[in-house]
Amino acid sequence: MVNGKPLVAKVEVPESAYRSTIPSVPDxxxxxxGIMGASISLELQRIGRSVLVVDRGGAVGAGSTSASSAVVRFNYSTLAGVTAAWESAHRWADWVGHLGHTSGADPLARFVTCPMLFFEPPGFPRAEATALLSAVGVPWEVLDETGLKQRFPAIDPGRYHPPRRPDDPRFDIGPFGRIDALLTPDSGFIDDPQLAAVNLMNAARHLGTEVRLRSEVVEVRRSGTNPDRTIGITLADGTQIDTTVVVNAAGPWSSGLNHLAGVFTGATDGVVANRPMRQEVHVVPAPEQFVLDGGGAMMSDLDLGYYARPQPGGTLLVGGVEPECDPLEWLDDPDATPANPTVECFEAQVWRLARRLPGLAIPHRPSGLAGVYDVTPDWVPIYDRTSLDGFYVAIGTSGNQFKNAPLVGQIMCEIIEACESGHDHDAQAVTTWCNRIDRPLDLAAFSRLRALTPTTGTVMG
Ligand SMILES: Cc1cc2nc3c(=O)[nH]c(=O)nc-3n(C[C@H](O)[C@H](O)[C@H](O)COP(=O)(O)OP(=O)(O)OC[C@H]3O[C@@H](n4cnc5c(N)ncnc54)[C@H](O)[C@@H]3O)c2cc1C
Incomplete structure (x- = not known):
């Protein structure tokens, strides 16, 4: 939408401006x-564009998507963040309706409802956060010590801030008073993030999308006559694929692809660059009183410095929320990092969780995984065009955008359609319509040219 009017209905894209005259050339x-590429492909294919997906890996959704904790929560620092998450939750909840096509035989990813407890650090602007939730219509309530003990008896409602490393002699001190928690009961998680990507891609394939796996893009080609326009890509085996629109949905590898395309090199693509960052997620047995559907909840704990979510089968996933005491593991190459969890990170995250859940039994050896985030300086994604005409990006997902994938396809589709028909999205950002919650979403929030957004400066966004 532009100026409150539906964009798709308004803009007529001339075929000549978009579709190649050679039928074998994808639009x-x-x-x-990954989850982003699959969602984008489905929405573009839905409006009749022919889509070719290429991936260097051997399976759909096998990149960072497969490592995702797939938490669906609503507490973001911005109206756009809350809106996108709330709209997307409705789409996850009606997954078959959102996909539009399932074969009947295919397994489907499932949205598992599980309440989310947000433990605030001191000074957190609670009134602003709850005002955003209320504005969008997300149900919430604040639980004090008594409420926490009644609803979640396994939880220690102490305040322990600041988070510390286990080797800090002050690690065990506290509590320093009691803490409230912000509860959003409609949160949850997707039980199999890779399967969700496969579901989206199968729906796109059903409409005609072609997928080529084990196909690495090594060049983004520019037109000889108009070097500001892309004319396609080259694969590692030398195959050249002509097209007028290329979408970078390469996850943690996306800054490398931007480099190949010669974008995000200076002021023309703003200051919001993205970089890969290593992250570990650990698995521990859940205390008896804190299992899924049995007293358990997801927790984003900025007081102690971890996040956790119950899993089917009686375990908990435990991840990080970038407390100041933990070093950030920036990577130059997303492939050059050990995939196994380390003892140091396991102890830091799990021991912090054990302070909130005194009944937690801590295994002797770490188990879990190491994944890679694609992080922007404000932890807000970039869904946008670039200074190279025809080259678009859905990047910088900052460890918090899996949940928004069902909407990101629509977001990218509307930006691409608008720009390819001559609309200046940089000057006047497209607004998309969130039809499940009946609200607009101003896509300026995800522009590469934005001033950095004030956020928590963590994976919470
Ligand atoms: C450990 C972890 C936990 C997370 N937890 C959550 C969470 O709880 N909630 C949430 O909302 N989000 C979460 N996220 C974030 C979310 O999972 C990601 O934002 C999302 O999965 C990214 O999807 P993607 O499709 O952009 O990237 P990917 O899934 O990484 O897909 C990118 C694909 O691009 C391919 N590729 C790369 N370069 C090339 C090339 N040159 N040529 C061809 N193919 C290429 C790769 O092979 C890969 O398959 C988490 C992420 C991680 C790592």
Whole structure:
């Protein structure tokens, strides 16, 4: 939407401006078959664009998507963040309706409802956060010590801030008073994030999308006559694929692809660059009183410095929320990092969780995984065009955008349609319509040219 009017209905895209005259040439090449690439492909294919997805890996959703904790929560620092998450939750809850096509035989990813407890650090602007939730219509309530003990008896409602490393002699001190928690009961998680990507891609394939796996993009080609326009890509085996639109949905590898395309090199693409960052998620047995559907909840704990979510089968996933005491593991190459969890990170995250859940039994050895985030300086994603005409990005997902994937396809589709028909999205950002919650979403929030957004400066966004 632009100026409150539906964009798709308004803009007529001339075929000549978009579709190649050679029928075998796809309208769009999407680089990356993760949750983002799959969602984008489905929405573009839905409006009749022919889509080719290329991925260097051997399976759909096998990149960072497969490592996702797939938490669906609503507490973001911005109206756009809350709106996107609330709209997307409705789409996850009606997954078959959102996909539009399932074969009947295919397994489907499932949205598992599980309440989310947010433990605030001191000074957290609670009134602003709850005002955003209320504005969008997300149900919430604040639980004090008594409420926490009644609803979640396994939880210690102490305040322990600041988070510390286990080797800090002050690690065990506290509590320093009691803490409230912000509860959003409609939160949850997707039980199999890779399967969700496969579901989206199968729906896109059903409409005609072609997927080429084990196909690495090594060049983004520019037109000889108009070097500001892309004309396609080259694969590692030398195959050249012509197209007028290329979408970078390459996850943690996306800054490398931007480099190949010669974008995000200076002021023309703003200051919001993205970089890969290593992250560990650990698995521990859940205390008896804190299992899924049996007294358990997801927790984002900025007081102690971890997040956790119950899993089917009686375990908990435990991840990080970038407390100041933990070093950030920036990577130059997303592939050059050990996939196994380390003892140091396991102890830091799990021991912090054990302070909130005194009944937690801590295993002797770490188990879990190491994944890679694609992080922007404000932890807000970039869904946008670039200074290279025809080259679009759905990047910088900052460890918090899996949940928004069902909407990101629509977001990218509307930006691409608008720009390819001559609309200046940089000057006047497109607004998309969230039809499940009946609200607009101003896509300026995800522009590469934005001033950095004030957020928590963590994966919470
Ligand atoms: C450990 C972890 C936990 C997370 N937890 C949550 C959470 O709880 N909630 C939430 O909302 N989000 C979470 N996230 C974030 C979310 O999972 C990601 O934002 C999302 O999965 C990214 O999807 P993607 O499709 O952009 O990237 P990916 O899934 O990484 O897909 C990118 C694809 O691009 C391909 N590719 C890369 N370069 C090339 C190339 N040159 N040529 C061809 N193909 C290429 C790769 O092979 C890959 O398959 C988490 C992420 C991680 C790592």
């Amino acid at each position: 769009v090449v999407v680089v990356g078959a």
